Amino acid sequence: MSDNTENQSFLIGYLFAFGATAIWSGNFIIARGLHESIPPVSLAFYRWLVAVIVFSPFAIKHLTGEWKTIKKHPAYFSITALLGITTFNTLIYIAGHTTTAMNLSLIAITFPVFIILLSRILYKELITIQKGFGIAIVLIGVITLITKANFSNILNISFNIGDVWMLMASIIFSVYSIFLKNKPEGISVIALQYSIFTLGLLFLFPFFLWEQTTIQHSVLNGTTIPAILYIGIFASLGAFVFWTKSIVILGPAKAGMVYYTLPVFSGFLAYLFLAESINMVYFYSMLLIFIGIVTTNRG
Numbered sequence: 001m002s003d004n005t006e007n008q009s010f011l012i013g014y015l016f017a018f019g020a021t022a023i024w025s026g027n028f029i030i031a032r033g034l035h036e037s038i039p040p041v042s043l044a045f046y047r048w049l050v051a052v053i054v055f056s057p058f059a060i061k062h063l064t065g066e067w068k069t070i071k072k073h074p075a076y077f078s079i080t081a082l083l084g085i086t087t088f089n090t091l092i093y094i095a096g097h098t099t100t101a102m103n104l105s106l107i108a109i110t111f112p113v114f115i116i117l118l119s120r121i122l123y124k125e126l127i128t129i130q131k132g133f134g135i136a137i138v139l140i141g142v143i144t145l146i147t148k149a150n151f152s153n154i155l156n157i158s159f160n161i162g163d164v165w166m167l168m169a170s171i172i173f174s175v176y177s178i179f180l181k182n183k184p185e186g187i188s189v190i191a192l193q194y195s196i197f198t199l200g201l202l203f204l205f206p207f208f209l210w211e212q213t214t215i216q217h218s219v220l221n222g223t224t225i226p227a228i229l230y231i232g233i234f235a236s237l238g239a240f241v242f243w244t245k246s247i248v249i250l251g252p253a254k255a256g257m258v259y260y261t262l263p264v265f266s267g268f269l270a271y272l273f274l275a276e277s278i279n280m281v282y283f284y285s286m287l288l289i290f291i292g293i294v295t296t297n298r299g
Contacts, residue, residue, distance in 0.1 A: 013249030017258035020242035025265035027235045028104040029273055030227045031096030037219040040093035043228070045208040046218075048085060048201040050232025052194075059194035066191045073184045077195050084176035085200020090207075091169035099162025100276050103145060105266030106286055107166040109259065113138045113296060114174035122178070134296030141288030142167065149281045193240070260293055 034043060063070070070077065095104055113135050119125040127135070146163040183192055212218065246255040263286055270276040 009249055013246050013255070014258065016242045017246035017250065017255045018261070020239040020246060021259055021262050022265045023234050023239040023242070025105060025262055025269055027092070027231050028096070028101040028108070028266050029269045030231055031093050031104060032099075032101040032270070033274055034224055034227055035093075035097040037221075037224050038228075039211050039216045039218065040097065041090055041204060041207045041211045042216075042218045043093045043231075044086070044090040045201065045204045046228045047089065047231045047236060048197055048204065050229060051236035052197050052201055054233055055194055055197060055237055059190050062188050062191040063194055066187055069184065069186045070191065070195055076179070076184060077199055080176060080179045081196045081199035082203055083172055083179065085196055086203040088169050088173050088176060090204070091165050091172065095162040095165035095169065097162065099160050099166065101270040101274055102263065102267050102276055102278065102282055103160070103163055104166050106145060106263040106282070106289060107142060107163060107170055108173075109262050109293065110138055110142055110167075110289060111170045111174045111177065112256070112293065114171050115177055116296065118174055118178060130298065131296050134292045134294070134298075137292030137295060138289050139292075141285045141292060144281065144288060145285035149284065189244070197236075260290060 031043070038046070092104065092108075116125075116127060116131060116135065120127050146160065146167070148160075180192075218224070243255065246258070267276075267278060267282075271278070
């Protein structure tokens, strides 16, 4: 491969990676922007309903062809769907009721750190001194964000509950990612994702009915429906395709570094659409988290 062709390939790979990250950033804007119109479980349900409907024509063939293998692993698929689809996304939308889109996106990028910690606990994987130092910096950044740089809030249990919900979502996503890493052999990525999407949607259904009948009805109109279509089609499927292509071209390490620009995209969109302002606590927290993540990756 010539240098020009290789450079063009890398450029395309980075465009895919940045495209996926930019699309995902919109999910946090919608989580915050629709919090008064659509309750969190319902928003998650609508998202995955759209995703399953749109994905079905492309995935059914893979699902039927691999069904014998899939049905041998009911526990794996159920737990993975419960974590990654039912719980993770619902927690993001719960968090969006009480915290900013900027905070949501900044806490979201901490999940690789929790993967390292969980891998140490579950698989006894070694954490180098540099990785440990990076993890500590990330955690300090998260604590700074959650406490608004007033660390006495920890003792007073006085902080934004939305930030805590998002931190829980990030931890759950790290567990989900470990499950994905250990997927059963003989199952394609398309069949895996479609199975997880569908099961997660089924798990959400009873909670969706409960929320709609006892908590709050959804407001479906010219503003909320396009937003649902966006997170169902683009944030769930389009970004996934872009991200997969970027990993094929760049590799997971280089593509993963692009993901850490998520708060930059979310910050711009939050300023543009939600009139959120960037304060110094957010800036310092973002700086600490970025430094910590880079340090951890180089360790």
